[in-house]
Amino acid sequence: MSSPSLRLSPTECTCFRLRGAARRVTVIYGKHLAPTGLKISQFSLLGFIVAEGPVSIGRLAELVATDRTTLTRNLRPLLHDGLVEPAISGDRRRRDFVATAAGRALFKRALPLWAEAEQEVRTAMGAKLTTDLHGALDRSMEKLAEL
Amino acid sequence: MSSPSLRLSPTECTCFRLRGAARRVTVIYGKHLAPTGLKISQFSLLGFIVAEGPVSIGRLAELVATDRTTLTRNLRPLLHDGLVEPAISGDRRRRDFVATAAGRALFKRALPLWAEAEQEVRTAMGAKLTTDLHGALDRSMEKLAEL
DNA sequence: AGCCAGAATGTGTATATGCACGTAATGCTG
DNA sequence: CAGCATTACGTGCATATACACATTCTGGCT
Incomplete structure (x- = not known):
C-alpha cells in the first residue's frame, strides 16, 4: 500500500476512460433522440422535472450530479421551447420549475426512442x-460522492 | 430475449450514469491539475501528442475517441500557450502537430499531479x-467501437 | 494534362460544463 | 428590529462536444 502510484501511467487514466x-454513448443516444429535438442531457433533465413536480435548481443539481450553474443554462433550451416553465415558490430566492403539458407530452414521445438507444x-x-x-458506475458514484 | 425494453426506465440510463x-471525476482531476493551467482533457491530448510525435487531427481523433472537429478547437488553447506547434507534413491536406519543449516540460510537471488525482x-x-x-469501461469501448 | 472521387480539415451553430465572483432573499441573534 | 451569516441564484469566462456544410488537396483514370 506504500506508493502504488509509481506504476501509474496516464494510459490508465480513469478519467480519460x-x-x-x-x-x-452520448452520440448513440443523440442519434435516436434526434427526431425529438432533445439531447440526452435534456431528456434526462426533463425527465427529472416531470417526475419531481416543482423542483429548484439546487435540487436538480443534486439529482443529476451537475454543477448548479450548469443547470441554470441547461434549462434555457427547455424553457425556450416551452417544455418547462417557472413555478411560484414560497422562498423567493428559489426558482422552481415544472414541466408543461408540451414538456410531458414530448417526454412521453421521447421515451421509446430513449429505450431504443438504451437497447442498442x-x-x-x-x-x-x-x-x-x-454496478461499477453506481458504486463509483457512491464512493466519489463522499469527496 | 423478446422485448426486455418493457422493463426499461430512464432511471437505468447507461448514458446518464x-x-x-x-x-x-473530471472535477477531481481538474482540481489537482489546476496549478498547471491544464484541464484533464488538455492533459490527455498533450500526452498523446508528446507520445506520438507528429500527429494529425484525424489520428488524434482516433486515439482519444473524440470527434475530429472537436479536436480542432481543443488544440487551440495548447497552440495559444505554445505547448504544441504545427509540423510540416507531406500531405498538405493534413495538419500535423508536435509538442514544443515547453509542452513537454509542462506535461512532465503535470504528470505527478495527474497521478495524485488518479490516486485520490x-x-x-x-x-x-x-x-x-x-475492465467494464475497456470492454464497453471495444463493443461500442463496432457501432 | 484534365477530371473527379475521396481524404483531411475548418466553420457556423448550439449545447454542455464548471469556476470565480456578484446579488438577493431568509432567518437567526443580540 | 437591525445586522449578518447563510442560502439559492445568476453571469462572465473559458473550454468541451458534435453535426451539417463548405473547402482544399491527392491520387487515380481517361
Missing part, C-alpha cells in the same frame, strides 16, 4: 457487461 | 472497484 465512454447499447455490450458496468 | 461519473480516485473507490470499473 470515463470521458471517452461517455462521449461514445445494451445489445452491443451484452447483458453481463451491462450489469457489470452499471 | 456514464456522464455523471465522468463529470464527477482509486483510493476512494478501492482497488477492486477500480479494476472492475476499468
Whole structure:
C-alpha cells in the first residue's frame, strides 16, 4: 500500500476512460433522440422535472450530479421551447420549475426512442457487461460522492 | 430475449450514469491539475501528442475517441500557450502537430499531479472497484467501437 | 494534362460544463 | 428590529462536444 502510484501511467487514466465512454454513448443516444429535438442531457433533465413536480435548481443539481450553474443554462433550451416553465415558490430566492403539458407530452414521445438507444447499447455490450458496468458506475458514484 | 425494453426506465440510463461519473471525476482531476493551467482533457491530448510525435487531427481523433472537429478547437488553447506547434507534413491536406519543449516540460510537471488525482480516485473507490470499473469501461469501448 | 472521387480539415451553430465572483432573499441573534 | 451569516441564484469566462456544410488537396483514370 506504500506508493502504488509509481506504476501509474496516464494510459490508465480513469478519467480519460470515463470521458471517452461517455462521449461514445452520448452520440448513440443523440442519434435516436434526434427526431425529438432533445439531447440526452435534456431528456434526462426533463425527465427529472416531470417526475419531481416543482423542483429548484439546487435540487436538480443534486439529482443529476451537475454543477448548479450548469443547470441554470441547461434549462434555457427547455424553457425556450416551452417544455418547462417557472413555478411560484414560497422562498423567493428559489426558482422552481415544472414541466408543461408540451414538456410531458414530448417526454412521453421521447421515451421509446430513449429505450431504443438504451437497447442498442445494451445489445452491443451484452447483458453481463451491462450489469457489470452499471454496478461499477453506481458504486463509483457512491464512493466519489463522499469527496 | 423478446422485448426486455418493457422493463426499461430512464432511471437505468447507461448514458446518464456514464456522464455523471465522468463529470464527477473530471472535477477531481481538474482540481489537482489546476496549478498547471491544464484541464484533464488538455492533459490527455498533450500526452498523446508528446507520445506520438507528429500527429494529425484525424489520428488524434482516433486515439482519444473524440470527434475530429472537436479536436480542432481543443488544440487551440495548447497552440495559444505554445505547448504544441504545427509540423510540416507531406500531405498538405493534413495538419500535423508536435509538442514544443515547453509542452513537454509542462506535461512532465503535470504528470505527478495527474497521478495524485488518479490516486485520490482509486483510493476512494478501492482497488477492486477500480479494476472492475476499468475492465467494464475497456470492454464497453471495444463493443461500442463496432457501432 | 484534365477530371473527379475521396481524404483531411475548418466553420457556423448550439449545447454542455464548471469556476470565480456578484446579488438577493431568509432567518437567526443580540 | 437591525445586522449578518447563510442560502439559492445568476453571469462572465473559458473550454468541451458534435453535426451539417463548405473547402482544399491527392491520387487515380481517361
